Amino acid sequence: MSSAPPLQMTGGRVRFDGREALSGVDLRVGAGEFLAVLGANGSGKSTLVRALLGLVPLSGGRTEIYGVPPARFRDWKRVGYVPQRLPAGGGVPATVREIVASGRVARRSRWRPASSADRAAVDAALRAVGLADRARDSAHLLSGGQQRRVLIARALAGEPDVLVMDEPTAGVDAASQAALAAILRELAGRGRTVVLVAHELGPLEPLIDRCVVMEHGRVAHEGAPPPPAWSRAAQAEDPHHHGPREGARSDEIGMRAG
C-alpha cells in the first residue's frame, strides 16, 4: 500500500465548449475519509468527481489516484465508480446478477472462469444491497431506487478501497435511502474511502466526515457537514454556513475507530 492519498487534485480545471466547468479546484481525499460533494445543478460537482477519476480530461492542473495520474493508473481494482444511472443502451436485457458480476472484471483474468471468491463477492454485494432475491430478474424492470442499488452492488463486488458515487440518493425512495445509508455505514466501518455527490444528504448526514460545497466550478465551502436543515435554498443564501456539528462528529469518528 502506498502512502499517497486515494484522490488528489491540484488546481484542476475543466472546460466544456469554452465554458469553464471547473475553475481551479484543490482537493485531497484521505484514506478512510467519507467526503460529500454538495452543490446545486450545474455547480460542477459531478464534473469534479468525474475529473478525479480521469473520465473528463483536465484543461489545467493535475489529478492523481493513489499518486498516479489517471491515464497511467493501473491498479483500478482499488477503485469503484457508481454512475448516476443504468443506461438502457440498445435494450438488450441484463439480469441483476450479470450486472453485479461485471463489477469483478478488474479482479479477474479474462482467461479463467469465475472463481469461488468471485461468486462469493457477487453474492455478498447482492446481499449488502438487499437484492439477492432479485438476482435473476431483468435489471431494467426494477424501480429507480433498486437500479441504483444494482449499480452500487456492481461497485461493491469489485471490493474497492475507494468508492466514488455520483448522486446515489437523487430520486430514490425513503426505504432505498435508508438501505443505502446502512451499506455506507458498514463501508465506513471497514475503513473504505467514500466520495459521494449529493443534492441533499438526508439519512447519510451522520456518516459524513467532511463536506465540499461546489459553486460555479469552485469550492465555495469546505468543512464540517452543514446542519440537517441544509437545503438548496439555504445554500443559495449562505454557502459559507458552518454547521455546529463538531461534537457529534468526533463522537462518530470515535465510534468508528473503536
Place this chain on the structure above:
Amino acid sequence: MLDMLQYDFMRIALVSAILIGVTAPAVGTFIVQRRLSLLGDGVGHIALTGIGLALLTGTSPLLGALVVCVLGAVAIEVLRARSRSGGDVALAVLFYGGLAGGVLLTNREGGGASLQAYLFGSITSVTARDLYVVAGLAVVVLGIVLVFGRELFLLCQDEEVARTAGLPVRFLSVLIAATAAVTVVIAMRAIGLLLVSALMVVPVAAAQQVTRGFRGTMLVAMGVGVLSAVTGLAGSFQYDLPPGPSIVLLALAIFLAAVVGGSVVRRRRTVPAPVPDEARAGATAEAEVRGG
C-alpha cells in the same frame, strides 16, 4: 426436404448457414446493446470495394472483403470515438464511398452477375474452400466472444464504468467493430451484403422480447439465427427462392411472433413470482416454433 442433402453444394450451404446463424447473433447482441445496429450495414457497403479490388487483382473475393472490411470497421470506430458530432457524416461518406467504389470496380471486371450475387446472396455458390475459410473465421469470432465476452459486456453497458474498471476501452471498441466486420464476411456469400446485418440484429431483437438476461438473449438469438438460416435455406431450395431474403424474412416472422409472445410473458411476469428457467426456455421455444 432431406433430399437437399444429396447435393454437395447444399451440404456446404447448410453448414455455412448454421455457422452464420450462430455467429451473427452472438456478435449482434453486443452490437445492438452498443447502439451500433447499422454498423454491419456500413461494413457491408465497404466490403463491396474489397470484392471489387479482389476481382481486379485476381485474388480471393473472400480475402479482399475480409481485409477491407476489418480496415473499414476500424476506421468507423476511430471516427466514432474522435468526433461525437461529425462522426455521422464521416460514416455516411465511408459507406457510400465503399458502395460506389465496389460497383465501379466490379463493373470494370464485367461482373454484373456476380455483383448481384454479392449484394443479395447466393448460398449455392459457396465452394468447399470458402467453407473452410468461413468455418475458421466463425471459430475466431466465437473465440473472441468467449474470451472477451465479460469485458465487452461491461463496455456495452457503460463505457465510463468500463474505464474505471481499467479495461482497455479503445482496444475493446476496435475489437468489437472488427469482429462485426469478420461476421459480415462470414455471412456475405449466403445472405448478401445488403441483408447481412439483418441476421446480426433481428434475432437479437426477437430474443430480447422474451428473455431477462444478456447471456440468455445471446443464446436465444443464436437459436433464432440457426432456425431461420436453416429453414430459410431449405425453403429456398424447395420453392426455388433466393436464400438471403428467405432467411431474413423468416427471422422477421420470428421477431413478430416474439413481440406478441413477449408481451404475454411480460404480462404474466408482472406478478412477481419467480419463473424457473425451464418454463422460460419452454416459452421461448414456443415462440420460435410459432414463428417457423
